[in-house]
Amino acid sequence: MENTKQLVNETIETLKEYIPKLQNACNDITEALQTNSHSTALQLIGQFSEGMDWVSEANILLAKLNVEVNIEELTNINGFFKEINSALSIEDYVLVADLFQYEVKPSLDKVNEAL
Template sequence: MSQYALKKEIIGTAAEYIVKASEGIEQIIDFFQSGGEDIATRMMVDLIEGIEWLVQAIEGTRDIHGKYSPDISQANSVLTEITEAYENMDYVLLSDLLEYELLPIVNLWQEQLANIKGVLDNDNAAE
């Protein structure tokens, strides 16, 4: 498999995963807001690992993104704040950070990854 084909596959996987990540964030927010902190904090571990993988996938495929390249730097400060709120067991702040900071970033990335995937799929169809 060529480097390009591998990167295209990673973009496809990332585009599929980010939909699930967005839904997962919404579930975690709901659990935090309804008193289900135990479930929400367990889900947070998977979410953070998933976001870290997404950042690596985006960074590792940057050379084929074209004009839709997601800005991963915007997530760094949010992830730091989320980590601090998580460590301090500040579930209200954590829920707010997820809802008003991380979710908009993930939704933007979702749109950008779908656009990248669409362009890459169309490029291959033209060959």
């Protein structure tokens, strides 16, 4: 039981440290796209996606341990990724930048507040 409590606390603390990094990544991606550094932006988007996978896995782990961390915004962010992928497929980098700046980052702000 003590190990479970420790795991929960460590996971939440790691989330608290990690979410701001994802928020900063949104800014970096937006800036790279706005300055036509598309290859850099694509690399950052890949890293961001991996980071979001970890956040989702951590949320699933917490749910399995019956710890309710109300970060339903993750569902919204996953929905935005569908839009981002569609925009990337037609090379609409303005839309991708807008999605990171005006949709994904504010959702991450809400996730951060929920923690």
